[in-house]
Amino acid sequence: MTALLKVEDLRVAFGGTAVVDGVGFEVRRGECLALVGESGSGKSVTARTLVGLTGDGAAVEAGELSFAGRDLRRMRERAWRRIRGGRIGFVLQDALVSLDPLRPVGREVAEVLAAHTGLSRAARTARVAELLAEVGVPEPELRARQLPHELSGGLRQRALIATAIAAEPELIIADEPTTALDVTIQAQVLDLLARIKSEDRSLLIISHDLAVVARLADRVAVMKDGRIVEQGPADRVLRAPEHAYTRALLAAIPAEHTKGTRLSGPAEAVRLARPEPGDVVVRVDGAGKSFRGPDGVARAAVRDVSFTLRAGETVGIVGESGSGKTTTARIALGLTEPDTGSVEVRGRAWAGLGRAEARTLRRDIQVVYQDPLASFDPRYTVDKVLAEALAVAGVPRERRRERSVELLELVGLDERHLRRRPLHLSGGQRQRVAIARALAPEPAVLVCDEPVSALDVSVQAQVLDLLDDVQRRTGVAYLFISHDLGVIYHACDRVLVMKDGQVVEQGPVERVFREPEHHYTRELIAAIPRLTTA
Amino acid sequence: MRRIRPGVWLAALVLALLVLAAALPYLFTGQDPLTVDSGATLRPPSAEHLLGTDENGRDVFSRIVYGTRASLLLGFGAIAIALAAGGLLGVAAGLGNRFVENLIMRLSDVGLAFPELLLALVVITVAGGGTTNAVLAIGVANIPNYARVVRAQTLSIRRSTYVEAARALGLSGPRVVFRHVLPNAVKPVLILATIGVGTALVAGSALSFLGLGTPPPEPEWGSMLSTARAFISRAWWYGVFPGAAITLTVISVTVVGRALRLRSEGRTW
Known part of the structure; x- marks a missing residue:
């Protein structure tokens, strides 16, 4: 070679x-x-x-x-x-932004052929279909005429790969x-x-x-x-x-074998025992929600979802995009009203609460988003972000600064970060500030919606460790949403596997991962790229 | 603290001098802007008349200095009205139900269908002439532009994660609107406004030219510019200096506005 x-x-x-x-x-x-x-x-x-x-x-x-x-x-x-x-063919990360949104994908492939081969127009059209078929796009003649946004993420990526291999x-x-x-x-x-x-x-x-x-x-x-x-x-x-x-x-890669250990820093030999779960803090019972599509037809985003979450416990929701994970989280947070079923936070149902009462109940269930930067008002400094959260929680003005520093220290930052803007912090620091803000009202539950998906693996490890520390110290319960099965296995006690808006399987994380009952769970687990180390 | 660029300092200094001239014009010139001297018409710049004289022998420099008040009032006042009213209407349209949104947006479409100046003339016809009414007229004429941009911003901000985060935190609706939606929706419009100050100033001059703005013989940059057009081949100074005053004001506002915006975003000046 x-x-x-x-x-x-x-x-x-x-x-x-x-x-x-x-x-x-x-x-x-x-x-x-x-x-x-x-x-x-x-x-x-x-x-x-x-x-x-x-x-x-x-x-x-x-x-x-x-x-x-x-x-x-x-x-x-x-x-x-x-x-x-x-x-040299080049395949970029996001096919949605790498393909011209106003051009059928077939034309995109044909353009490469026109630039690098001497094929006639008719021969190019035929070759485009062959190439799309080669990368596993079903019905290639039809797909070639579609625009990038009309294709699913996987098909788009295949089309992009087809452009890269077109000129051989x-x-x-x-x-x-x-x-x-x-x-x-x-x-x-x-x-x-x-x-x-x-x-x-x-x-x-x-x-x-x-x-x-x-x-x-x-x-x-x-x-x-x-x-x-x-x-x-x-x-x-x-x-x-x-x-x-x-x-x-x-x-630092979270997986089965890392459960109960720290991911960042020196590995601890002893496995830390999970805290005993306490009272039920969230009870979701038969929740369902439909959204009307652009064609006016209602589609169920979530169907008959039920679960409970206890103090000090972490329940994971795992599933692929469009499976209804985020809608479930929003229903639990009281931000989306379910069409059917009920949601209780600390024994109080969202339904039927007045505006003022609902605002008070929000303090008990807080949220951390995937993209921390987008979750802060771009005009605010860390100081103002935290002060606002503390004001809502009813902390008097003169105590806010002191509490802000306490919160920052809880998440591994310090006073110096108060005057910074989220824009000028690193991804990991931003997520720490987001966690500090969510902890300001001393909630019983933290909903973490893909909290580490946007982070590098070493930073992800630190944030996962931090969440674990915070839980041990405050007894807060986590509803942990992720598409990453390794992260879910590492961080959760119990897990809900979602597909097409339904919970197909739920139970203790070890049981679900080792002896999956539903074929979709087995499919998911089989698809994880694995490292056979350790 | 961060270093401020010298250009920004200069622009801020110019603005400060302009505001001072508007408040206390006699600090800058000893000559009366209204004194007519028929023996010294259209004189070029000299030691006696720094920027020359006009067709009635009045000192151009002191007319520019005394005209600052009316001109700034036109530029800033009109835009302040447009920004405040347009901002509130835009946010209301962006957050309100379909009826409110349609009402505000269709009214603004009607407004946009007419040239600004024509709209201003309508207001003047109803309310009468004079500097104050000219400010009002130009302000009202500019509302649709601002309402439109602010509505578009509001629509994207209301779906943003930080607004949801504020709601999830337990902030009340009005607090979310006034703390997060309104300031962020108006921010990009402020850039439009710094340019708007200049066009409003010129529009005000056009009204004065038509005899509907600042009434003669009161000095105002725009009306000076208008009358100077007739004498441009014989007396360049008469038109050039009021024009330069307008340009300088617009540039200074733009530079300072940009610096303030960058600072509000936490970037360097």
């Missing part, structure tokens, strides 16, 4: 700051190399440099940067255009190709990528997710702060990592 792509001592700097510093690797023919790292590690910049799209203001230097024997360093834009799409490039670069997808769809797309990799086609996959990488890659390079800290055969790197950072990354 010869090296198709060779990179040596690559440096990329923006305005004098090096974001990629001395990176070197090679991709051989028929091989899949994975570039793994957290946000800001320089992995995406590296990928873009390989197709000459680093951007204006970037200073690129390299000891060697060659593709199929050609030096890429001094290449002109015209020559790049022949390579891009033609000999020797190398395909995929930047987080499955991050925006549900777990079962992710599994299908990973299978597709594995199939695409062949004798004469190589794959360079960029991902933050080690488990995804484990399924595809022959070799793995781990990046941190613009450097490659470790690279080698996938088996070796993932099973017997040499570098401390790789080990920390692997240890």
Whole structure:
């Protein structure tokens, strides 16, 4: 096997700051190399440099940067255009924003063919259908005429992959190709990528997710702060990592075996026992809700959902997008009124409460969102965010500052963060502030709607540990929504599996995961990309 | 604290001087803006008349200084009216039921169908001329623009996570509206407003030109500009300096407005 792509001592700097510093690797023919790292590690910049799209203001230097024997360093834009799409295909993360929203997907694929092949118009149309069929799009002739938003997330991603392979490039670069997808769809797309990799086609996959990488890659390079800290055969790197950072990354992934242990920092040998659950704080009984679609037909978002949540307990809701997780959370929060069934928080039902009474009851059940930044008024500093929450909770003005500092300390921040704006905090710090705000009224229940999905794995580990600490200290109950089964397994006592608005299975998390009764649960579990470490 | 760019300082200084000139014009000039001197008409700038004289021999500089009050009142007053009324109507339309929304939006469509100046003329015809009524007229004429933009903002903000978060926290409806929806909906409009100050100022001048705004011989930049048009080939200073005053005001408002906006977003100046 010869090296198709060779990179040596690559440096990329923006305005004098090096974001990629001395990176070197090679991709051989028929091989899949994975570039793994957290946000800001320089992995995406590296990928873009390989197709000459680093951007204006970037200073690129390299000891060697060659593709199929050609030096890429001094290449002109015209020559790049022949390579891009033609000999190197590029698959981006989000197909919805990467495909032209006003153009049928078939035209998008045909455009690549027009640019890189000599096919006639009729031949292109035929080839588009073949390509779409090849990436597993059903009814390819029909789908080719549809717009990106008319396709599901999985089909869109397939269409995008079809554009990348259309001109039969020797190398395909995929930047987080499955991050925006549900777990079962992710599994299908990973299978597709594995199939695409062949004798004469190589794959360079960029991902933050080690488990995804484990399924595809022959070799793995781990990046941190613009450097490659470790690279080698996938088996070796993932099973017997040499570098401390790789080990920390692997240890931070929540999964079955991490339950009851801390994810961040030194692993504790002793498993921490879960606190005994107390009184019932939330009781949802037969809740159902329908929404009217654009065609005027009512569709059930949630059907006959029942569960209870006790003080000090964590109940997870797991399911794919559109399964009704968030609607269930909003019903519990009293933000969406169910059509049928009842919801009680601490023994009081939302239904029939006056506005003032409902506001008082809201203090008992608070929420933490997936995107903390969007949940803060953009004009507010941390100080004002917390002061407002404390004001609602009835804390007198002169006590608010003191309480704010206490809350910040509870979530591992301090007084210095008071004057900052959420915009200027890191993702993990923002989520901590969101948790502090939610704790301000001293609620009995915290609804966490995908609280760690937007975070890097090491930050996710810290936030999960923090939630655990807070629960042990305050006895708050969590309703924990996630699409990530590893996170659910790690964090929850009991779990509800949702599909198409219904709870298909519920019970203690160990039981549901080890002996799933419903076939959908089994399907979900089978689809999780797994690391067989530890 | 953060460093403030010198340009912003300069613009703020200009605005401060303008406000001072509007309040206490005699601090800046010893000459009376209304004194006619038929022996010294259309004189070019000199030591005696810094910016020359007009067709009646009145000092252009002191007329500009004394005209500041009426001009600023037109620019800022009109936009303040448009912003306040447009903001409230826009938020009401964005949050209200279908009837309220349709009522406000169809009225604003009617307003938008007419040129601003024509609308202002309607108000003047009903209320009568004079500086105060001109401010009112231009303000009212601008309401539909602001109502529209604010409504669009409100529609997206009411569905935002932070509004839901505020509700989930237990804030009352009016508090959510006045603390979170209104300020955030009006924020982008403030940029529109900094530009609006300039156009309102010019629109006010047009009214004065038609004899419906500030009545002569009271000085006002716009009316000076209008009369100067007839003499532009013989006396460039007569038109150029009031025009420069308008331009300088608009630039200063824009620069200071932008700096304030960036600061409110917590970015550097």
